[in-house]
Amino acid sequence: MLTDELGQGGTAAEGPGNRAEHQGRTSGNLVQLITPAGERVSHPEYDPWVQDVTDEQLCSLYEDLVVIRRIDTEATALQRQGELALWPPLLGQEASQIGSARTLRDDDFVFPSYRDNGVAYCRGIKLTDIIRVWRGNAAGGWDPYTVNMATSQIVIGSQTLHATGYAMGIQNDGADSVAITYFGDGATSEGDVNEAMVFAASFQAPVVFFCQNNHWAISEPVRLQSHIHIADRAAGFGIPSMRVDGNDVLAVMAATRVALDRARRGGGPTFIEAVTYRMGPHTTADDPTRYRDANELEDWAAKDPIRRVKALLDRKGLLTEKLEAAVQQKADAVAREMRSGCINMPDPEPLDVFKHVYSTPNSWLDRQQDHYARYLASFGDPAGAASEEGAH
Amino acid sequence: MLTDELGQGGTAAEGPGNRAEHQGRTSGNLVQLITPAGERVSHPEYDPWVQDVTDEQLCSLYEDLVVIRRIDTEATALQRQGELALWPPLLGQEASQIGSARTLRDDDFVFPSYRDNGVAYCRGIKLTDIIRVWRGNAAGGWDPYTVNMATSQIVIGSQTLHATGYAMGIQNDGADSVAITYFGDGATSEGDVNEAMVFAASFQAPVVFFCQNNHWAISEPVRLQSHIHIADRAAGFGIPSMRVDGNDVLAVMAATRVALDRARRGGGPTFIEAVTYRMGPHTTADDPTRYRDANELEDWAAKDPIRRVKALLDRKGLLTEKLEAAVQQKADAVAREMRSGCINMPDPEPLDVFKHVYSTPNSWLDRQQDHYARYLASFGDPAGAASEEGAH
Amino acid sequence: MTQMTFARAINSGLRKSLENDPKVILMGEDIGALGGVFRVTDGLQKDFGTHRVVDTPLAESGIMGTAVGLAYRGYRPVVEIQFDGFIYAAFDQIVCQVAKFHYRTQGAVKMPLTIRVPFGGGIGSPEFHSESPEAYFTHTSGLRVVSPSNPQDAHVMIQQAISCDDPVLYFEPKRRYHDKGEVDESLDAAGALSMEKARVVADGSDVTLVAYGPLVKTARDAATAAADEGVSVEVIDLRSLAPVDYATVEASVRKTGRLVITHEASQSGGLGAEVAASITERCFYHLEAAPVRITGFDVPYPYSKLEMHHLPSLDRILDGVDRALGRPNSLSGREG
């Protein structure tokens, strides 16, 4: 679960990131290093970027994948039990999130969407903080600066501009860290995402556009957003791109490292399309049976990101009972911690509604707060009186 | 000046529009059929699309180019004399506007920017109507439906979405007309233009994106918007594109016909980058000496769109004194008509300020109009009284 | 008359518009197979086809801008914005284009767009799913803005909005989607009360209480509660937010001399300010107290565990009624 425990991989200057294939348009070929059956296939360009991944680290990646799926399952359960208001499952997208997030350095900065809770886990964000916002207890779950990750963005695509601006700041500061932004296939249609590519290309900002093409934007299939590969969008902005098997944790790692390395060396932005699949509903409020074919789900189940790592470990003789037990135990512990963090989360105080709107006093708001405090006081029991109607 | 007097050119089904080169990415090669020196160079792919252009028609194109430049000069003079509030010169871009506009059918629909007054002339819009808005006498100069051309758009890029929506309507209606939208190099950075390409590609709408890359967006050089060719943007949306010498009226015609033909036959959108140059200031309010090198102007003066057609006519022995005189006469007549239309344009009535906001009565506005009428009446002389201070 | 939910009543109104005018075309995200995230367009794509009920790419400015182009071509687009908080990406097209084309072209180009916006809070949603952005639009000349408060009005007003030649923002109080009511589907939209008219939904003599959309129910409940205390509250459902039918409000205030306005949107610069200012102008000498505003606070819409504090509740409204009447209230002893 440690960020960058895998180091930076390869020798930067000689890496494939410098080759022509990466500078221009993607070939459209999907980068894959582990087949759905768990076979490690070699790829001369991308292999060097993961050659440092030890068996131990492979096991640790496996653990993360399992733990994150468990987080997802537990959160879904908490929602069903009324403990969370909503949850956007990442089921099926574990490899995309772990593979990319684990290549980041601590001083890189992440600008995610709402579905990137696996990334949040990799950044070391507390489980309670991850679900705070989904319980309705906060507008954002954590302090971005303590983990170098912004809180979830709900306005589709917005965060890609923030990442680009942040990267421009990195550049101004002369630092070699990178901003990475996560977004979906649907997001690529938004003006903001395209403007972000314009700015990133124009200023050659150290930013990585990480698109999880999970094939759906709520009920809309990806072909409604684009008839061609999502990765091909980037070339038109002069941004190199890669199309990678998003259910292959090693391929995702390799591609992300290519991109990070380019950014660190002043080579500007990169676009990664991680081809994956949203196995669950859009959120716990969604009913995908209304719009998608069960066969599609089956096809993708066969490409499951966890199963293939497991199979690879098995082939390598690493899938010991001990490992399985340890992973299971970790997942259980994490689920327990999350559940108890959720259930024991204290409710906010009524007057918190006025907090943090401004960083300095504001006369309009202060007056309203004063009036509302008096109003609450007029009932004797502040919190009780006001909560009575509201949600009618 | 007649729209489509040149017919549709080529035999549609066999045209280069069907070839692979046009379906995918542009090669980056600039399409040119007339060199700056006025030499007609052959181009196997594009020649068929202008093979029907007779000598007579070439002379007529020449006339249009000259007339439009004269309109531009006269309007600039009117502005300097205080008769127009503002004017956005199209000096240097005549071939892009004439070459494209003259390939349109009457039932095609144009969505222009503010600088496309040459296109407006080709659509048969009255000279007085063209300048109405620049004198400050109207919010839009003409009734779009009588000429199938929208009024000038000032919000950069906005009109590209309108064209795309209009094209979706054409498609729904089962018609074979086309929507064409004009915009600048700067506009390609706006979210709206990129979203327009998303929609156009997704619905395969019969729309032509005609970008006049005049190398400047006010003071910003095109490289600030994109490090690569503007035409290459389109491929990332799955839209075929062409890069054409925008100072070559025949090349522009050929490319536009390729695009129109594709759209009419259900082949969807096309993006054309017409590479040209804004020889004048951004508008009459601008001072380009603050930001651009005089040498650049000189370089481009050598590629003048009119001079090269003139040279071509000369080579062909068509540049007779009679032609020159006729063209001159036409230009003079047009300039006279525009000037008198401008100077004699009646001022609006004070209460016109309340007109056309809604198509049906609106109680808020009616009351304000009533109050203002009473206010004006309280001075005896309505118009005089109110105009006294306002613009302090 | 049929019992149906608020959402169903809109659905049925949309269906009638689609049937009656081939130029009506629905556009939005997820409005097709899914039937919209609130199922308001349920079944319509199946029955009218993908050319009449169009799932669009995920781009609000694109949706609005292409709708403008379709209107240019003679269509009557009905655009769904999935949630209130996502209308801002389309703001430029709405304010600069939708609202101004009729004016810009001297009436030549009409913009008969209807923009449907599920709005308001109270459903426990995350950020951007509970906003009340109506004041941005009521301040925008060239637009009309309406909000129904009950299934019957929802059913009729959506048809009126679609048949209006001006652009109409149609704000749907999403926390009322599941409320049921009697709907007369045979009611002729042209014959029904114009969507521009306010309606007195409860007669009263002591104080005028103005509400719209989601809070009309709360306001009526407050009037009932006040009646128990012997206070007679006249409740007005604005229905039209731009223009406001001031004649109806004014007539009531001339009678009661007192005015309370309530909305979920933030107070400063909200529609309540406009109503208070205009009514004060129109009948200052009939007013016995300053108009009172009971509204959301000047804060971003709060996370769901706090929303009941932000939303005007029955008790807060009653406190406002007391203030307008000069009865003991939470601010007693202070002017305003």
Next chain:
Amino acid sequence: MTQMTFARAINSGLRKSLENDPKVILMGEDIGALGGVFRVTDGLQKDFGTHRVVDTPLAESGIMGTAVGLAYRGYRPVVEIQFDGFIYAAFDQIVCQVAKFHYRTQGAVKMPLTIRVPFGGGIGSPEFHSESPEAYFTHTSGLRVVSPSNPQDAHVMIQQAISCDDPVLYFEPKRRYHDKGEVDESLDAAGALSMEKARVVADGSDVTLVAYGPLVKTARDAATAAADEGVSVEVIDLRSLAPVDYATVEASVRKTGRLVITHEASQSGGLGAEVAASITERCFYHLEAAPVRITGFDVPYPYSKLEMHHLPSLDRILDGVDRALGRPNSLSGREG
């Protein structure tokens, strides 16, 4: 003290901010070599370099969104929106992101953005170059909105805006750019009157006249003209539009009992409604007449040959003063 134009006074304020804080960074279209279309940033790129004074691609949402990212990184971006009418493309980023990040992150992330907007009419420009969009922002919680009316304030307030940890919309009355005034450049922004405070710019006893930005000059001229007729007008320059310094306005109205508010923006839902409603709430029993609003009409900003009718003129303001005073006026005999 130096005589300088309004535009120059801002330029000099920007220069001081750039000098004093290396984190200040200017962004916008054409602000570099050109110095902005109004020359407000003239010479700054030359002196501070392309990394501090950044010509951006032509994309307003992009400018605002990357400015948010820079603020995230610890910068203090000063964004120029070229003309009022082009701010709408950035509306989503302003309303959903700029205004809400501090709230969203429980104060962890500050958004010390300054958004400079040349606004208002009177310069004979085409569509979208003369708008007054301030009410959209004064209704948006999380933002602060100010507008200077004279070179000295412009100079000081731009520095105060930049050093404020909250996002500030800074509306520059473009038709005053060439007005000259004495500017004390040595004035310490921290020591000067806070940008949140209104200022009484002319003392009077009969009626309170509230204005801001471009109309402060017109309001002062109106007060001078009224004095000739023996009417004593107290003129208040709001300076801060959100929050409004109601204490100052209220004190004046308690004295005069009458209130006139003027702005160029359309009337319905404009800031005038907010001021009228709030002052009525605060001192209803001191008011002797309804507050009067003299504003632009509910129309898209008109083409230039008509703008003098839309813009509040000295005469229209005087007519409003007469109305507030119950003197003969264009609407005599009508309530409101």
